Amino acid sequence: MVNADEIANLCYERFEQLPRKGKPEPGREWTLLAAVVKTTRCLRSDTVKHEVVSLGTGTKCIGQTHMSPKGDALNDSHAEVIARRGCIRYLIQELHRAVSAGTSTVFCPADHQGKWRLQPGVSFIFFTSHTPCGDASIIPMTDCGSQLCPPVSCVKGHKLTKEGGGLKRKAKEPVEAPNSKVPHLNEQELSEMGHSNETPAKTAFQDSAQLVVDKRGSNGSAGLHQQVPDIHRTGAKCVPGGPPDPLHPGMGYHSTGVLRVKPGRGEPTLSLSCSDKLAHWTVLGFQGALLSHYLQDGLYFSVIVVGKCPYREEVMQRALVTRCSHVSDLPAGFSVSPPLLVQSSLEFPFSLAQTILHHRAGQGRISPCGAAISWCNVTEQPLDVTANGYKHGVTKKDIGTAKARSLLCKLELFHSFLSLVSATDHSKLPSSLRGRKLQTYWDYKQASQSYQQAWQQLHSQAFPLWPRSNRDLLLFHSSPSLVKCLQL
Known part of the structure; x- marks a missing residue:
């Protein structure tokens, strides 16, 4: 049985250990926190280890006119999305270790050539300090x-x-x-x-x-x-x-x-609510289309823990599970995988309610923190702080350069994925990546055929009104050096 308070406390402690940059001003600014926790159960001793592998804060999105066709802007900076994208960075690193030396603590070889699956006893828990925006709220x-x-x-x-x-x-x-x-x-x-x-x-x-x-x-x-x-x-x-x-x-x-x-500040966004995205992940997995090339099965959260806040389990069930429970005819590796839903009694110290409680005269207007923090358990650059879709503190002249890019934006994650592909021996590549001329981000996503089939079943049966991303925003290429490496 999962101890919800233990998971919440672990995530809050991880947040406390982060540097000050990007954190809210106490008593005046508030934010949300979400995290992905890896659970490792030792099958022989029946002991369980919990480890935060990705953490995110944030409450904002950029408007649709600010979305970049280069893939270099972070469109959605809500904590749940930040935590999931940071987890993608972590999973890419673990797959890199698996294909290079077979030393990953997360993945082991699967039945099909070039495919990987979770190590026995490994699962993932999702934590959010507040009920997700949208239907669950x-x-x-x-x-x-x-x-x-x-x-x-x-x-x-x-x-x-x-x-x-x-x-x-x-x-x-x-x-x-x-x-x-x-x-x-x-x-x-x-x-x-x-x-x-x-x-x-x-x-x-x-x-x-x-x-x-x-x-x-x-x-x-x-x-x-x-x-x-x-x-x-x-x-x-x-x-x-x-x-x-x-x-x-x-x-x-x-x-x-x-x-x-999600609403923007004065401009509509194209970002679906976090309730919708979490429901999406209960069927397609949270690994996304690119990593589905390497994984035999989708990755699903076994448990979702919510911090202390207004909460109703039946509402969470409706928003995250019931809407997709009838989906059928999914391809191999995908399934309707509802998580266990539990709530902690521990409140995030920087929640809006706590900020109101500790607000003092003269501090000015209470407002959401403008920055979003990402931390994930990777070797290089684990911390990433952004604002308005780009690195925190960059100037206008930096926009469009590598200096301004968040490590979580589509382009940077695409670079990381292609580095994984280039590190994989050609004879051990998944079949979906062999013998095909793939160039753009769109090409690689569409080539993940099982994932796209599952996507079609989910959307036709449960979410027919789900807006598709504008293709023109997904046609960007990787860096020339990576393209050259992949062509060798």
Whole structure:
């Protein structure tokens, strides 16, 4: 049985050990944390070792007009995505060790030529300090004192307007309880934060508030005031073509079980919500198309641990498992692999709720931390700190150069993968990489045929509205030196 607090504490300790660069300012900035934990079970002694192999923080995405056709920008910097991409770096290193010397603690040879599988007893756990943005964060407020919407009433100076079927109060500030420490965060600011972790701030002032609907009789006299139960909300927006959010008061505000894209700051993004991506990984694995060339089976998280936050297991089950549970006819090596879902009682010290709690007068506006941190257990450059899709601290003149690139961007991961290919003896290459003229990132992804077949089954059966990446953003090449090496 997995000890959720042990996993959470391990991840928080790993974060504490990182350098100060990129971390939030205590009491003023907040962020999210996610991590991948390798579990190694000794089959003879039945002992278990847990090791953080990748960790990420972040809450932001870049807008679609800032996406680069060179693959050198990091589009999605939410913690869950950062942690998974850092894990890809770790897996590439372990495959490099396997093909070069057969010394990997993660992989061993599989049945098919050029293919590898996990060592016996090795599995992976995914940790996130907060429920993933999107569907998994649409949680009913059932706890005492936090189940009601903010006040909505017809009083002098406040006008009720109807937008999309919902009521919106035109007010300067949210209602606060006496002696409340809640900062003045309006609905737009919360949405722009771009992640499910906006909800603790809402809860903070919902704790002392009620949604009051003024029911008037036929003669216009005031009737009874009704309290309407509410839900925790997400800033992620429904994808075009699907059912929109009704935006009704309380429980009717959101549609559930639908695909969503993350909000940007003033500009739409093309990044699917973390709930959608985690659901995706329960069928396709988290290894991606490129590493599927080398792996006989998809890699799946055995457990997902969530830190202390608003949480409902049945909502997580709906968002991450149920939506894909019916998918069938997957190619060999892929399966519907639902993880065990558990919650820890330990809260991340830099969560929004903790930041609000420790905020002091004079610190300025509470805001999400602008930087994203990646750490992974690799030999070279384990730490990568980014902001706005590029290395933290680079100037505009550096954009477009290697100096500005995150080690997690598509181009850098492509370089790492091609280095793995060049290090593999030609006679031991997977069949999907032999005898083919592959040049672009798109070519290598499409050549992973089993992965693409699984992708088609998942999307046709569960996620038909999932937007495909613009092909023009995937046609970049690797460096000339690597191309030359691969052609030898």
